[in-house]
Amino acid sequence: MKFTKMHGLGNDFIVVAGEQALPHHAAELAVRLCDRFFGIGADGLVYILPSERADFRMRIINSDGSEAEQCGNAIRCVAKYVYDNGLASASELTIETLGAGVQPVKLTIENGQVTQVTVDMGKPILNGRDVPTMIDANPIVAHSIEVDGREFKFTAVSMGNPHCVIYVDDASGFDLSTWGPKLEKHPLFPRKINVEFATVNSRDQVDMRVWERGAGPTLACGTGACATLVSSVLNGLTDREATISLAGGDLRIRWDEISDRIYMTGPAAAVYAGSVDA
Numbered sequence: 001m002k003f004t005k006m007h008g009l010g011n012d013f014i015v016v017a018g019e020q021a022l023p024h025h026a027a028e029l030a031v032r033l034c035d036r037f038f039g040i041g042a043d044g045l046v047y048i049l050p051s052e053r054a055d056f057r058m059r060i061i062n063s064d065g066s067e068a069e070q071c072g073n074a075i076r077c078v079a080k081y082v083y084d085n086g087l088a089s090a091s092e093l094t095i096e097t098l099g100a101g102v103q104p105v106k107l108t109i110e111n112g113q114v115t116q117v118t119v120d121m122g123k124p125i126l127n128g129r130d131v132p133t134m135i136d137a138n139p140i141v142a143h144s145i146e147v148d149g150r151e152f153k154f155t156a157v158s159m160g161n162p163h164c165v166i167y168v169d170d171a172s173g174f175d176l177s178t179w180g181p182k183l184e185k186h187p188l189f190p191r192k193i194n195v196e197f198a199t200v201n202s203r204d205q206v207d208m209r210v211w212e213r214g215a216g217p218t219l220a221c222g223t224g225a226c227a228t229l230v231s232s233v234l235n236g237l238t239d240r241e242a243t244i245s246l247a248g249g250d251l252r253i254r255w256d257e258i259s260d261r262i263y264m265t266g267p268a269a270a271v272y273a274g275s276v277d278a
Contacts, residue, residue, distance in 0.1 A: 001278035004081060005040065005271040008073030010219030010248025012271075013060075014040055015081055017048040027065035029278060034063035040276065043215045046074050048081065054094035054102045056082055062214030069099020070160035072222015072251075076117040076268040079105045083114050084270065100160025114268065121223070121262040124230045124255075125158035132162060134188050141234050147182045154183075155231035159262065162193045162213070163227035167235075171199040171207040172247075180211025196224045200237045207245050219248030226262045229253040 004015045014033055023029065030045040032038075044062050051057035058078050060068040068074075075095055082088040091107045100122050108116035125131060126139035133140060133156050140156040145164075154164040164183065168174050174197045183195045195211040208228045210221040225244035232238040233255060241254040251266040 002273070002275045003040070004273045005042065006046075006077040006081065006268060007248075007271060008076045008220060008222065008266060008268045009246055009251070011071075011073040011221060012042045013044050013046045013074055013077055014042045015046045015048065015077060017081065017085070017087070019047055019049060021049065022047055022059050023278075026059075026061050027067075030061035030063060031065045033276065040274075043212070043218050044068065044071065044074065046071075046078065048078055048087075051096040051102075054096040055088060056093070057096040059098065062212075063216075064214045066214040067098065068161060068214060070097045070223055072119060072121060072159075072224075072226060072264050073220055073266075073268070074222075075103060075105065075119055076222065076266060079107060079117045079119075080114040080268040080270065083107055083109070097160060116265060116267055118263060118265040119222070121159055121226050121264050123260045124227070124262060125160075126156070126230075126234075128156060131156045131158040131193075132190055133193075134190060139234060141231075145183070145186060145188060147179070147186060150179075152179075152183070155234055156193075157227035157230045159223040159226050161223055162189065162191060163196060163224055164189070164193050165196045165198055165228050165231035167237075168197050168199060171197045171209045174209060176209055176211055176217050180217065184211060184213050194221065194224055194227075196221070196228050196231075198228050198232070200232060203237070203239045203242070205243045205245065206232055206238060209247060220246040220251070222251060222264055222266065225251045225253050226264055229255055230262065
């Protein structure tokens with residue numbers, strides 16, 4: 001199986017193109033190949049497939065074998081892959097995702113290579129039952145949650161996949177590995193949840209660290225950055241456009257007031273190509 005190792009701000013993927021459908025053993029492959037000691041090493045395995053609704057279809061299998069509905073960093077990698085490898089020639093494309101439907105992307109191209117990708121991430125879902133959570137409220141803003149005797153306040157947002165955003169004094173130094181998995185699997189979240197810990201430094205800039213459902217701590221999360229901006233606007237902490245700074249770098253996120261749609265702009269990079277026994 002031929003693959004390309006790619007990343008969006010350090011959130012890394014094994015990208016595979018050429019299959020007509022998701023292989024039946026994709027979950028097993030993801031667990032084996034994403035292992036950083038005995039495999040290639042990645043946060044997820046991404047398949048670029050044919051689509052009847054869009055130019056391409058993206059399927060994402062997390063490193064634990066579960067499937068992700070959407071991934072903002074992966075979709076930028078897919079967009080760069082298809083253009084840089086001659087599968088697409090236009091600077092505007094559509095990519096079908098499992099949880100967020102068809103998403104338009106715009107490519108910034110320099111010297112024949114994609115350097116930045118702007119993704120229309122769609123409208124945020126704020127109804128608690130639809131995120132989903134066990135809370136019947138719309139929206140869920142600064143809601144108390146207790147785990148192991150510690151109380152947090154979270155805001156719930158779905159970007160096609162579920163997120164809870166929690167504000168802390170120092171996101172960069174926060175104990176992600178202790179609290180991330182406990183919150184991910186909290187009973188309030190019937191399908192588990194991605195957890196973002198954020199520190200607002202100005203109305204234009206937020207530091208964020210993420211515990212991703214099915215992958216653990218990652219250097220970046222595009223949908224998490226979008227959810228963090230939405231949460232920050234709902235909590236009155238930022239303007240509708242801001243830089244979200246992750247461990248792997250910055251994403252620029254804009255929540256359009258008229259259309260209600262979220263736009264994410266950031267880079268994607270190819271690291272190397274190879275082949276592996278599948």
